[in-house]
Amino acid sequence: MTPRSLRGRAAIVGIGETDYYKRGQAPHAEFKLALEAIVNACADAGIHPRDIDGFASYSNDRSDPSRIAAALGCKELRFANMQWGGGGGGGSAAIGNAAAAIMSGMAECVVVFRALAQGQHGRYGQGTAVPDVDGHAAHTVPYGLLSPAHMFVMKYRRFMHEHGVRQEALRAIAMASYAHAQENPRAVMHGRPLDEKTYDDSRWIVEPWHLYDCCLENDGAAAMVLVAGERARDFPHPACYLLAAVAGSQYRAGAPVHNTPDYATASFKTLAPRLYAMARMGPADIDVLQSYENFTGGVLMSIVEHGFCSAAEVNDFFVLDNLLAPDGQLPLNTSGGNLAECYMHGLGLNLEAVRQIRRTSTAQVPRAEVSMVISGPMVTPVSSCIFGSEATL
Amino acid sequence: MTSPYLRPGLPAPLPSDLDRPYWEGLRDERLLIQRCKRCARFQWGPEWICHRCLNVDLGWTEVEPRGFIYSHQRVWHPVHPALREQGPYVIVLVTIAHADEVRVVGNLLGDPLQDLVIGAEVQGVFEHHADADPAYTLLQWRYAR
Numbered sequence: 001m002t003p004r005s006l007r008g009r010a011a012i013v014g015i016g017e018t019d020y021y022k023r024g025q026a027p028h029a030e031f032k033l034a035l036e037a038i039v040n041a042c043a044d045a046g047i048h049p050r051d052i053d054g055f056a057s058y059s060n061d062r063s064d065p066s067r068i069a070a071a072l073g074c075k076e077l078r079f080a081n082m083q084w085g086g087g088g089g090g091g092s093a094a095i096g097n098a099a100a101a102i103m104s105g106m107a108e109c110v111v112v113f114r115a116l117a118q119g120q121h122g123r124y125g126q127g128t129a130v131p132d133v134d135g136h137a138a139h140t141v142p143y144g145l146l147s148p149a150h151m152f153v154m155k156y157r158r159f160m161h162e163h164g165v166r167q168e169a170l171r172a173i174a175m176a177s178y179a180h181a182q183e184n185p186r187a188v189m190h191g192r193p194l195d196e197k198t199y200d201d202s203r204w205i206v207e208p209w210h211l212y213d214c215c216l217e218n219d220g221a222a223a224m225v226l227v228a229g230e231r232a233r234d235f236p237h238p239a240c241y242l243l244a245a246v247a248g249s250q251y252r253a254g255a256p257v258h259n260t261p262d263y264a265t266a267s268f269k270t271l272a273p274r275l276y277a278m279a280r281m282g283p284a285d286i287d288v289l290q291s292y293e294n295f296t297g298g299v300l301m302s303i304v305e306h307g308f309c310s311a312a313e314v315n316d317f318f319v320l321d322n323l324l325a326p327d328g329q330l331p332l333n334t335s336g337g338n339l340a341e342c343y344m345h346g347l348g349l350n351l352e353a354v355r356q357i358r359r360t361s362t363a364q365v366p367r368a369e370v371s372m373v374i375s376g377p378m379v380t381p382v383s384s385c386i387f388g389s390e391a392t393l
Numbered sequence: 394m395t396s397p398y399l400r401p402g403l404p405a406p407l408p409s410d411l412d413r414p415y416w417e418g419l420r421d422e423r424l425l426i427q428r429c430k431r432c433a434r435f436q437w438g439p440e441w442i443c444h445r446c447l448n449v450d451l452g453w454t455e456v457e458p459r460g461f462i463y464s465h466q467r468v469w470h471p472v473h474p475a476l477r478e479q480g481p482y483v484i485v486l487v488t489i490a491h492a493d494e495v496r497v498v499g500n501l502l503g504d505p506l507q508d509l510v511i512g513a514e515v516q517g518v519f520e521h522h523a524d525a526d527p528a529y530t531l532l533q534w535r536y537a538r
């Protein structure tokens with residue numbers, strides 16, 4: 001019996017997005033942004049939205065699939081899926097869920113989407129504005145541990161301590177995103193390059209993370225269209241196949257009040273071996289990587305846990321030249337990513353990974369055949385996926 | 394009585410059925426940690442059952458408020474209105490000694506710009522908020538002498 005696998009069983013045939021806005025500056029309602037991105041993804045795929053029969057999203061997206069299907073006039077709804085968990089941990093998981101629905105015959109044409117208008121619905125980077133807290137939050141919030149940066153930096157500080165990571169490693173990650181954003185006219189930080197001095201002189205948000213180690217907060221929406229792998233050649237763009245997708249986290253990752261036994265981790269140690277096994281590949285086969293930057297420290301741990309370098313090698317590996325397209329050792333976040341293109345809870349990273357396979361990125365890696373996305377480090381569950389060209393099947 | 398480490402206005406902890414003995418213990422200057430009555434192991438943060446043996450009958454055991462800094466952070470950017478005038482402050486994650494490696498979150502008292510040392514021994518300090526309604530107590534930390 002062949003192992004059960006998503007490899008090649010679904011393909012991304014359309015990608016679409018809205019313009020990206022600074023937080024609170026979107027001219028449309030969040031739901032309308034979702035529709036706009038989906039309509040654009042369908043136009044890219046050369047299909048009519050009425051033929052979508054499934055939706056998958058994550059992070060408690062507020063745009064209800066039944067309402068989207070009604071608004072778009074979809075003929076029928078067969079799959080409406082939400083990946084549990086917060087932050088961007090579900091980005092690649094939602095793609096895996098969509099592919100699983102297609103592979104199992106539950107749906108034919110599934111849209112993965114994420115829409116965010118933080119100005120209309122509160123803000124991620126701000127603490128809670130209530131008089132008291134109970135449950136697990138009561139054990140952190142009264143001590144001023146309030147924001148995502150506070151929740152995650154403690155993990156990174158421990159990793160940094162255990163492995164002697166220098167600040168320059170984080171700076172290289174931030175500078176790679178900003179360098180790639182200068183090539184990308186869609187990027188919010190297009191025209192605003194980042195140099196070493198600007199990074200070094202920038203204020204601390206929370207040590208050891210500077211302002212430039214932290215993601216943007218943006219409004220907008222992104223979407224992609226998935227169909228069965230055997231249909232992928234019937235669409236206008238070069239086929240981009242899903243070679244693997246995995247989601248989850250390690251033993252008791254959800255232990256409360258910072259009591260996860262394996263603490264200093266981005267939560268990918270148990271996922272990465274399954275990801276490579278499904279893709280029948282290893283880190284050396286990956287041509288280009290998009291790795292979710294809620295904070296640069298999470299990117300660093302994610303890349304170690306996916307085997308691109310060991311924890312002992314990080315100070316040598318994370319230098320800017322290694323991370324730049326077109327010919328760095330591991331071109332990273334080639335659209336500008338969450339730091340410098342747009343913070344769309346990471347789905348923008350998945351769109352960029354597809355562009356690399358289509359060879360249409362503004363920071364294209366020559367001869368890119370295999371493209372990886374790592375979604376949502378340090379939360380639980382997290383996820384990652386690998387895309388490949390037809391040549392990789 | 395010394396003033397609280399952080400400026401007033403942050404959300405106050407509200408005991409729940411999950412952790413009421415913990416908060417009542419702190420008010421009496423006792424650190425009580427959840428401990429399974431069957432397998433006798435500590436667990437934290439609070440859970441409804443023992444994650445090791447699934448026993449539903451959990452007790453609470455007093456432990457000495459001493460431990461070691463497992464990780465830390467110095468916060469500079471205020472994300473709550475109460476902290477606008479606070480300036481930098483330090484949060485530590487402390488492994489409690491002699492309690493199956495459970496960790497608690499607190500502030501490290503003293504100069505917010507002092508050196509932060511992973512592995513250093515710390516001593517618990519009970520910080521009473523007697524004027525709050527309802528009154529509560531936080532467990533803070535300082536370097537052990």
Ligand SMILES: [Zn+2]
Nearest residue numbers: 429432443446
């Ligand atoms: Zn037990």
